[in-house]
Amino acid sequence: MIRFEAVSRRFGQGRPAVDRVTLEVPAGQIGVLLGESGSGKSTLLRMANRLVEPDAGRVLVAGRDIAGQPVEELRRGIGYVIQSVGLFPHWTVARNIATVPRLLGWEASRIAARVDALLRLVNLPPEEFRDRLPAELSGGQAQRIGLARALAADPPLLLMDEPFSALDPGTRRDLQAELRRIHAETGKTILFVTHDVEEALVLADRLAVLDHGRLLAEGVPRDLLADGAGPEIRRLFGESGLALHRLATRAAAALATPGDAASLPALPEGATQKDALLLMLEQGARAVAVAPDALLRWDDLVRAR
Amino acid sequence: MRRGLAPLFFNLSAFVAALAVAPYTAPLWRWLFPDLQRPLWDSRSWFALLAEHLALALGAALLAGLIGIGAGVLATRGAGQRLRPLFDALFALAQAVPPIAVIALALPLLGFGAAPTLLALVLYAVLPVLRAAIAGLEAVPPAVLDAARGTGMGRLRILAEVELPLALPVIGAGLRVALVLAIATTAVGAVAGAQCLGTPIVTGLANGNAAWVLQGAIFTAWLALIADRGLRWALAG
Numbered sequence: 001m002i003r004f005e006a007v008s009r010r011f012g013q014g015r016p017a018v019d020r021v022t023l024e025v026p027a028g029q030i031g032v033l034l035g036e037s038g039s040g041k042s043t044l045l046r047m048a049n050r051l052v053e054p055d056a057g058r059v060l061v062a063g064r065d066i067a068g069q070p071v072e073e074l075r076r077g078i079g080y081v082i083q084s085v086g087l088f089p090h091w092t093v094a095r096n097i098a099t100v101p102r103l104l105g106w107e108a109s110r111i112a113a114r115v116d117a118l119l120r121l122v123n124l125p126p127e128e129f130r131d132r133l134p135a136e137l138s139g140g141q142a143q144r145i146g147l148a149r150a151l152a153a154d155p156p157l158l159l160m161d162e163p164f165s166a167l168d169p170g171t172r173r174d175l176q177a178e179l180r181r182i183h184a185e186t187g188k189t190i191l192f193v194t195h196d197v198e199e200a201l202v203l204a205d206r207l208a209v210l211d212h213g214r215l216l217a218e219g220v221p222r223d224l225l226a227d228g229a230g231p232e233i234r235r236l237f238g239e240s241g242l243a244l245h246r247l248a249t250r251a252a253a254a255l256a257t258p259g260d261a262a263s264l265p266a267l268p269e270g271a272t273q274k275d276a277l278l279l280m281l282e283q284g285a286r287a288v289a290v291a292p293d294a295l296l297r298w299d300d301l302v303r304a305r
Numbered sequence: 306m307r308r309g310l311a312p313l314f315f316n317l318s319a320f321v322a323a324l325a326v327a328p329y330t331a332p333l334w335r336w337l338f339p340d341l342q343r344p345l346w347d348s349r350s351w352f353a354l355l356a357e358h359l360a361l362a363l364g365a366a367l368l369a370g371l372i373g374i375g376a377g378v379l380a381t382r383g384a385g386q387r388l389r390p391l392f393d394a395l396f397a398l399a400q401a402v403p404p405i406a407v408i409a410l411a412l413p414l415l416g417f418g419a420a421p422t423l424l425a426l427v428l429y430a431v432l433p434v435l436r437a438a439i440a441g442l443e444a445v446p447p448a449v450l451d452a453a454r455g456t457g458m459g460r461l462r463i464l465a466e467v468e469l470p471l472a473l474p475v476i477g478a479g480l481r482v483a484l485v486l487a488i489a490t491t492a493v494g495a496v497a498g499a500q501c502l503g504t505p506i507v508t509g510l511a512n513g514n515a516a517w518v519l520q521g522a523i524f525t526a527w528l529a530l531i532a533d534r535g536l537r538w539a540l541a542g
Contacts, residue, residue, distance in 0.1 A: 051455060072457040076456070076457035080452070082455070086446070087452070088449060089446075089449065090471055146452075
C-alpha cells in the first residue's frame with residue numbers, strides 16, 4: 001500500500017535525517033515507525049504526503065510514485081493525524097471533521113451524515129459534540145476528533161504522527177484500543193509513528209525501528225524481539241524489560257494446553273502472553289484460562305523463551 | 306447589551322447635540338472673546354465638516370488597512386520574510402515623519418485638497434496595521450498550519466479560511482489604532498485645504514481668530530475620544 005524506496009533527506013549540513021530507508025506497509029496493516037527523537041521517523045512519515053520531499057529515492061502509494069501527483073489531491077486522499085491535533089480553533093467539531101469532504105465538494109447532506117457517522121465511530125455522541133468548539137474538548141476528545149477528521153473522506157491510508165503521545169496514560173490506552181477496533185472495522189492501512197515501545201507493540205502488525213535516520217530492523221514484532229536481537233534493539237526496548245516486551249508480541253493461545261479451566265481467571269480473546277503474566281500476578285494464580293477448555297500455566301510461560 | 310455601550314451612546318449624542326447647538330452659541334463666544342468681530346465659526350456647517358472629516362479618516366484607515374495587511378501577509382510567506390525588516394523600517398520611518406511635513410512635501414506634487422492629506426494619514430497609520438498583521442499571522446499555531454497543509458488545503462485557502470480569521474482579533478486591534486490615529490490626525494489636512502474639523506483651526510490661525518481655533522480644537526479632540534471609545538467597545542466583543 002505504501003512503499004519507501006531508498007529515500008533520503010538531509011536538512012542543512014550534517015547527518016541526513018533519513019538515510020536510504022526502504023520500507024513497505026502492506027495494505028490493511030498497521031505499520032509502526034519506532035524510534036527516539038531525532039531518529040527520522042516523523043520526517044519519513046511526512047514524506048508520505050509530501051510535507052517533506054525526499055532528496056533521493058521515491059515513495060509509492062498504492063503502487064504509484066507520489067512525486068508526480070498533484071500535491072493537494074494526494075493529501076486529500078491520505079488521512080493525517082498529528083500529536084498536537086491541530087484542530088481549526090475557529091471551526092466547530094462538525095466543520096473540522098468536514099474539512100476534506102468540503103474540499104472535495106461533497107453535498108451538505110452527505111457531509112452532515114458522514115460527520116455524525118464518524119462521531120459515532122470515535123465514540124462521541126453526535127448531538128452532544130457536533131457544535132462544540134475545539135477549546136471545549138478534553139485532550140482525548142480532541143484527538144478523537146482529529147482521527148475522525150482524518151477518516152472523513154474514507155482515505156485508504158492514514159498517517160499518524162505520535163497522535164497519542166501528549167495524552168494521559170489512561171486516555172492513551174483507551175485510544176490505542178479504539179484505534180485497534182477502528183482499524184479492524186475499517187481495514188485502513190496505517191503508518192503510525194511513536195517513541196513509546198509499549199504503544200508500538202500494542203498496535204504494530206509490522207514494526208520498523210529507526211535510529212539516526214537509518215532503518216535498524218523491520219518486520220513482525222515477534223521476530224524483531226526474538227532471541228538474538230541486536231544491541232540497538234536491546235537498548236531501545238530496555239535490557240531488563242525486553243523479556244516482558246517479547247511476551248507482548250506473542251499470543252497467549254500459542255502456549256495453551258487442554259484442560260478444565262472453568263475455575264481459573266479468564267483472559268480476553270486475543271490476549272498476549274504479557275496479559276497472561278500480568279493476570280497471574282494480579283490474581284496470584286499459577287494458571288489462567290485462555291478458553292473454557294484450555295489453560296496457560298506459569299511453568300509453560302516462563303519456560304517458553 | 307454589552308458593557309460600555311450606554312456611556313458611548315451618551316457621549317455621541319452629546320457630541321452631535323453640541324454640533325447642532327454650536328451655531329446658536331454666539332453670545333457665549335462674544336463674552337469669552339470680546340475683542341473679536343466674528344467670534345462664532347459660521348463659514349461652513351459643522352455637520353458638513355464632520356462628514357468630510359470622517360470620510361477622509363475612514364478612507365485613510367481603509368487604505369492603511371489594505372496596505373498594512375497586504376504587506377503583513379507578504380512578510381509572513383516563505384520568501385517574503387526577508388522583506389519584513391525592510392517593511393518595518395520603511396513604515397516606521399513613514400510614521401516618524403510628521404503628517405504636516407508629508408503634506409508640505411506632497412503639496413507640489415499632489416496639489417491642494419484631500420490627496421496630500423490622505424497620503425499623510427496613510428503613511429502615519431499604516432505601521433500599527435502592519436505590525437498587527439504580522440503578529441496575528443505569526444500567532445497562528447504551527448500545528449494548525451501543519452494540519453491545514455496535511456488535509457490538502459491550498460495556500461490561498463489556508464490564508465483566507467484559517468490564517469486571516471485566526472489573526473482577525475489582532476489585526477482588528479491594529480485597524481482600530483489606525484482609525485483612531487487617522488481621526489485624531491485628519492485635522493492637519495486643513496493646512497492643505499482639505500475640509501475637516503481642523504478647518505476652523507487653520508482658518509482661525511490665519512485670521513488671528515482664537516475663538517475659531519478653540520471651537521475647532523474642541524470638536525476635533527472630542528471626536529478622537531469618541532472614536533477611541535467606540536472602537537474599544539466594538540473590539541471587546
